Amino acid sequence: MQIFEPAMCCSTGLCGATVDPELLRISTVLDIxxxxxxxxERYNLTSTPMAFIK
Numbered sequence: 001m002q003i004f005e006p007a008m009c010c011s012t013g014l015c016g017a018t019v020d021p022e023l024l025r026i027s028t029v030l031d032i033x034x035x036x037x038x039x040x041e042r043y044n045l046t047s048t049p050m051a052f053i054k
Contacts, residue, residue, distance in 0.1 A: 001038065003030075004052060007045040 003026075030040050043051040 001033075001040045003040065003042045005042065005044045009046065 008023075030042065033040050041051075045052055
């Protein structure tokens with residue numbers, strides 16, 4: 001599975017003035033998937049722009 005996220009300073013939603021509950025929920029779900037050996041690649045436009053170009 002590949003997830004392409006918009007530009008943001010971090011993937012957890014803990015940075016900035018407010019916490020984004022949806023980003024926290026996604027992080028939790030991704031942790032559960034990884035524990036069940038489901039491969040998930042998460043790309044953020046800020047930190048991995050080449051993934052968007054490819």
